[in-house]
Amino acid sequence: MTDDENLDSTEAEARAVESRAEAFIGVREARRSEVAEDYVELIAELIHENGEARPVDIATRMGVTAPTVAKTLGRLARDGLITRAKYRSVFLTEEGRALAKECRHRHEIVLRFLLSLGLDPETAERDAEGIEHHVSERTLALFAAFSQRS
Amino acid sequence: MTDDENLDSTEAEARAVESRAEAFIGVREARRSEVAEDYVELIAELIHENGEARPVDIATRMGVTAPTVAKTLGRLARDGLITRAKYRSVFLTEEGRALAKECRHRHEIVLRFLLSLGLDPETAERDAEGIEHHVSERTLALFAAFSQRS
């Protein structure tokens, strides 16, 4: 092996390792916003159904306890996604509404895609919930196209 | 609306809410094992490549710092997935090897599926990394079948 070849293969490997690391870093980033996205999406649904989003309903729908909801709502308010008054229901800010809309859009595309693959609705809903946060724009476009033509 | 209809729709709604909550609970459960799975899968690769898995290599490949790796390895050892000796490389237990094999299998199916959908390799690898932890057995089977016939 010449020095040049050696250098090339080393560099190629380094690039591969770095790109892999970036993939993991990307996944970790996505993970950080998952909970916020799930909450905002659910809050939007509740507001649509009931005109308001009560913590107790968020808790039962998310399968967590009321204090957990309270703490998470605190973070959402801090991040400018919801408005909050003590002992009252929560509502979405403009930013929150935008995020909710985007999430709902992704969710629907992923769900429709899984259904059009032939998955049962129950499992499709479950898997969509987990997958939707980890699908790039490109993949989402392919999913949408697939559902369309099938 | 009769009382019966009222009751039925209430019960149906309750079931839907509960099933939704279960989906979220499932996603949270999956989330808890994600990191362990990523590490074990990577450790298996490193052992395959180099005969051992050094913390420093795990760190660069995962895109985290050495102390983060050390702490996570502590958890993996506690959970019986790896063996560890101070200042030495880590190795997989029988259980760890089994998990790694399973993860690699899932990863490959998801990756091949995304590629056969027409996604570019870079994005496919990135998305597979995030998606693989949230795909049920059923969906995995559908993914595999799709790649096969295309």
Added chain:
DNA sequence: GCAAAAAGTTAGCTTCGGCTAATAATCATC
């Protein structure tokens, strides 16, 4: 309009998974 039930909050605990700074051990090179 009051009492009980329901809902919301606060305090305080846990685990996980990141980080930096400091220390310790191993490895490589002369």
Added chain:
DNA sequence: GATGATTATTAGCCGAAGCTAACTTTTTGC
């Protein structure tokens, strides 16, 4: 085989997201 570089560990910090227990506020039903 000493020494400098690399690697590994430890200590200690942080924030997120879960929980229970205790308390306050609001809602409801008589």
